[in-house]
Amino acid sequence: MIETITEAIVLDKTDSGEFDSRVYLFTKDLGKVVAKVTSGRKITSKLAGHLQPLNMVTARIIEKNGVRLVDALSHGQNKKQAHLIKIFSLVKELAAEGQRDLALWNFLKKALSNEFENKNTAEVLSLLGFDPTFAKCDRCQTAKPEKFSVRDMAFYCKKCFP
Ligand SMILES: [Zn+2]
Incomplete structure:
Protein backbone atom coordinates (compact mmCIF):
# COMPACT_ATOMS: atom_id res chain seq x y z
CA MET A 1 0.00 0.00 0.00
CA LYS A 119 -5.72 33.12 -21.49
CA ASN A 120 -6.63 30.93 -24.43
CA THR A 121 -6.11 27.20 -24.29
CA ALA A 122 -2.97 27.17 -26.46
CA GLU A 123 -0.62 27.07 -23.49
CA VAL A 124 -2.34 24.16 -21.79
CA LEU A 125 -2.51 22.24 -25.06
CA SER A 126 1.19 22.66 -25.62
CA LEU A 127 1.91 21.56 -22.04
CA LEU A 128 -0.17 18.47 -22.78
CA GLY A 129 1.93 17.74 -25.83
CA PHE A 130 -0.30 19.33 -28.47
CA ASP A 131 1.61 22.42 -29.48
CA PRO A 132 -0.65 24.52 -31.71
CA THR A 133 2.18 26.76 -32.99
CA PHE A 134 3.13 24.56 -35.92
CA ALA A 135 -0.06 22.53 -36.09
CA LYS A 136 -2.02 22.06 -39.30
CA CYS A 137 -5.66 21.29 -39.90
CA ASP A 138 -6.04 17.51 -39.80
CA ARG A 139 -8.20 17.55 -42.96
CA CYS A 140 -7.03 20.33 -45.27
CA GLN A 141 -3.57 21.03 -43.82
CA THR A 142 -4.27 24.74 -43.38
CA ALA A 143 -1.74 26.34 -41.05
CA LYS A 144 -2.74 27.85 -37.69
CA PRO A 145 -5.94 25.85 -37.14
CA GLU A 146 -8.25 27.53 -34.64
CA LYS A 147 -9.96 24.47 -33.17
CA PHE A 148 -8.91 21.41 -31.26
CA SER A 149 -11.07 18.30 -31.03
CA VAL A 150 -10.51 16.36 -27.83
CA ARG A 151 -12.35 13.37 -29.26
CA ASP A 152 -10.08 13.15 -32.30
CA MET A 153 -6.97 14.54 -30.54
CA ALA A 154 -6.47 16.70 -33.60
CA PHE A 155 -6.48 20.30 -34.73
CA TYR A 156 -8.94 21.58 -37.33
CA CYS A 157 -9.55 24.87 -39.08
CA LYS A 158 -12.98 26.44 -38.55
CA LYS A 159 -14.29 25.03 -41.84
CA CYS A 160 -13.25 21.44 -41.20
CA PHE A 161 -14.09 21.25 -37.49
CA PRO A 162 -16.42 18.25 -37.15
ZN1 LIG B 1 -9.32 22.50 -42.59
Whole structure:
Protein backbone atom coordinates (compact mmCIF):
# COMPACT_ATOMS: atom_id res chain seq x y z
CA MET A 1 0.00 0.00 0.00
CA ILE A 2 1.33 3.40 -0.97
CA GLU A 3 -0.03 6.47 0.72
CA THR A 4 0.48 9.93 -0.73
CA ILE A 5 -0.55 13.25 0.71
CA THR A 6 -0.42 15.90 -1.96
CA GLU A 7 -1.83 19.20 -3.07
CA ALA A 8 -4.38 18.66 -5.81
CA ILE A 9 -6.91 20.42 -7.99
CA VAL A 10 -10.29 18.80 -8.47
CA LEU A 11 -10.96 18.41 -12.20
CA ASP A 12 -14.28 16.61 -11.98
CA LYS A 13 -16.35 14.23 -9.90
CA THR A 14 -18.84 11.66 -11.11
CA ASP A 15 -21.07 9.26 -9.23
CA SER A 16 -20.53 5.58 -9.80
CA GLY A 17 -23.03 3.35 -8.10
CA GLU A 18 -25.14 4.23 -5.11
CA PHE A 19 -22.37 4.88 -2.62
CA ASP A 20 -19.29 5.49 -4.69
CA SER A 21 -17.98 8.35 -6.67
CA ARG A 22 -15.01 8.82 -8.91
CA VAL A 23 -12.92 11.91 -8.64
CA TYR A 24 -10.49 13.30 -11.24
CA LEU A 25 -7.60 15.16 -9.67
CA PHE A 26 -4.53 16.87 -10.96
CA THR A 27 -2.02 16.44 -8.14
CA LYS A 28 1.31 18.08 -7.55
CA ASP A 29 3.10 14.82 -6.79
CA LEU A 30 1.34 12.24 -8.97
CA GLY A 31 0.03 14.18 -11.96
CA LYS A 32 -3.46 13.21 -13.02
CA VAL A 33 -5.16 10.76 -10.70
CA VAL A 34 -8.52 9.11 -11.15
CA ALA A 35 -9.53 7.88 -7.71
CA LYS A 36 -12.47 6.09 -6.25
CA VAL A 37 -14.13 7.50 -3.18
CA THR A 38 -15.42 4.36 -1.52
CA SER A 39 -15.70 5.14 2.11
CA GLY A 40 -19.43 4.74 2.29
CA ARG A 41 -22.14 7.32 2.13
CA LYS A 42 -21.30 9.18 5.32
CA ILE A 43 -17.69 9.96 4.49
CA THR A 44 -18.49 10.50 0.83
CA SER A 45 -20.96 13.18 1.79
CA LYS A 46 -18.47 14.69 4.23
CA LEU A 47 -15.97 14.93 1.39
CA ALA A 48 -18.50 16.06 -1.21
CA GLY A 49 -18.27 19.72 -0.31
CA HIS A 50 -14.50 19.62 -0.63
CA LEU A 51 -14.55 17.84 -3.98
CA GLN A 52 -16.19 20.49 -6.13
CA PRO A 53 -14.52 21.00 -9.51
CA LEU A 54 -11.73 23.63 -9.50
CA ASN A 55 -11.23 23.35 -5.73
CA MET A 56 -7.67 23.24 -4.51
CA VAL A 57 -7.41 20.46 -1.93
CA THR A 58 -4.97 18.55 0.20
CA ALA A 59 -5.68 14.97 -0.80
CA ARG A 60 -4.77 11.69 0.87
CA ILE A 61 -4.52 9.00 -1.77
CA ILE A 62 -3.99 5.30 -1.21
CA GLU A 63 -2.88 2.91 -3.91
CA LYS A 64 -3.89 -0.64 -3.17
CA ASN A 65 -6.04 -2.60 -5.62
CA GLY A 66 -6.66 0.60 -7.48
CA VAL A 67 -6.47 4.20 -6.40
CA ARG A 68 -8.65 5.53 -3.61
CA LEU A 69 -9.09 8.98 -2.22
CA VAL A 70 -9.53 8.63 1.52
CA ASP A 71 -9.48 12.25 2.62
CA ALA A 72 -9.59 15.72 1.14
CA LEU A 73 -9.59 19.19 2.62
CA SER A 74 -10.27 22.15 0.38
CA HIS A 75 -8.57 25.51 0.67
CA GLY A 76 -11.41 27.66 -0.51
CA GLN A 77 -13.55 27.52 -3.58
CA ASN A 78 -12.83 28.99 -6.97
CA LYS A 79 -15.27 30.79 -9.17
CA LYS A 80 -16.32 28.58 -12.04
CA GLN A 81 -15.19 30.68 -14.94
CA ALA A 82 -15.95 29.36 -18.40
CA HIS A 83 -12.39 29.51 -19.72
CA LEU A 84 -11.12 27.67 -16.64
CA ILE A 85 -13.66 24.89 -17.07
CA LYS A 86 -12.48 24.46 -20.66
CA ILE A 87 -8.82 24.29 -19.62
CA PHE A 88 -9.51 21.81 -16.83
CA SER A 89 -11.64 19.56 -18.99
CA LEU A 90 -8.76 19.39 -21.47
CA VAL A 91 -6.48 18.29 -18.65
CA LYS A 92 -9.03 15.72 -17.54
CA GLU A 93 -9.22 14.25 -21.06
CA LEU A 94 -5.62 14.55 -22.23
CA ALA A 95 -3.21 14.40 -19.30
CA ALA A 96 -1.46 11.08 -18.76
CA GLU A 97 -2.42 9.34 -15.54
CA GLY A 98 0.18 9.05 -12.79
CA GLN A 99 2.79 11.23 -14.46
CA ARG A 100 4.14 14.02 -12.35
CA ASP A 101 4.23 17.24 -14.39
CA LEU A 102 5.30 20.30 -12.44
CA ALA A 103 5.13 22.63 -15.46
CA LEU A 104 1.48 21.74 -15.95
CA TRP A 105 0.82 21.89 -12.20
CA ASN A 106 2.29 25.39 -11.96
CA PHE A 107 0.32 26.51 -14.99
CA LEU A 108 -2.95 25.22 -13.50
CA LYS A 109 -2.26 26.83 -10.15
CA LYS A 110 -1.62 30.11 -11.92
CA ALA A 111 -4.80 29.68 -13.95
CA LEU A 112 -6.80 29.28 -10.74
CA SER A 113 -5.36 32.38 -9.15
CA ASN A 114 -6.15 35.72 -10.67
CA GLU A 115 -2.70 36.10 -12.11
CA PHE A 116 -4.10 35.81 -15.57
CA GLU A 117 -7.61 36.33 -16.70
CA ASN A 118 -8.64 34.97 -20.03
CA LYS A 119 -5.72 33.12 -21.49
CA ASN A 120 -6.63 30.93 -24.43
CA THR A 121 -6.11 27.20 -24.29
CA ALA A 122 -2.97 27.17 -26.46
CA GLU A 123 -0.62 27.07 -23.49
CA VAL A 124 -2.34 24.16 -21.79
CA LEU A 125 -2.51 22.24 -25.06
CA SER A 126 1.19 22.66 -25.62
CA LEU A 127 1.91 21.56 -22.04
CA LEU A 128 -0.17 18.47 -22.78
CA GLY A 129 1.93 17.74 -25.83
CA PHE A 130 -0.30 19.33 -28.47
CA ASP A 131 1.61 22.42 -29.48
CA PRO A 132 -0.65 24.52 -31.71
CA THR A 133 2.18 26.76 -32.99
CA PHE A 134 3.13 24.56 -35.92
CA ALA A 135 -0.06 22.53 -36.09
CA LYS A 136 -2.02 22.06 -39.30
CA CYS A 137 -5.66 21.29 -39.90
CA ASP A 138 -6.04 17.51 -39.80
CA ARG A 139 -8.20 17.55 -42.96
CA CYS A 140 -7.03 20.33 -45.27
CA GLN A 141 -3.57 21.03 -43.82
CA THR A 142 -4.27 24.74 -43.38
CA ALA A 143 -1.74 26.34 -41.05
CA LYS A 144 -2.74 27.85 -37.69
CA PRO A 145 -5.94 25.85 -37.14
CA GLU A 146 -8.25 27.53 -34.64
CA LYS A 147 -9.96 24.47 -33.17
CA PHE A 148 -8.91 21.41 -31.26
CA SER A 149 -11.07 18.30 -31.03
CA VAL A 150 -10.51 16.36 -27.83
CA ARG A 151 -12.35 13.37 -29.26
CA ASP A 152 -10.08 13.15 -32.30
CA MET A 153 -6.97 14.54 -30.54
CA ALA A 154 -6.47 16.70 -33.60
CA PHE A 155 -6.48 20.30 -34.73
CA TYR A 156 -8.94 21.58 -37.33
CA CYS A 157 -9.55 24.87 -39.08
CA LYS A 158 -12.98 26.44 -38.55
CA LYS A 159 -14.29 25.03 -41.84
CA CYS A 160 -13.25 21.44 -41.20
CA PHE A 161 -14.09 21.25 -37.49
CA PRO A 162 -16.42 18.25 -37.15
ZN1 LIG B 1 -9.32 22.50 -42.59
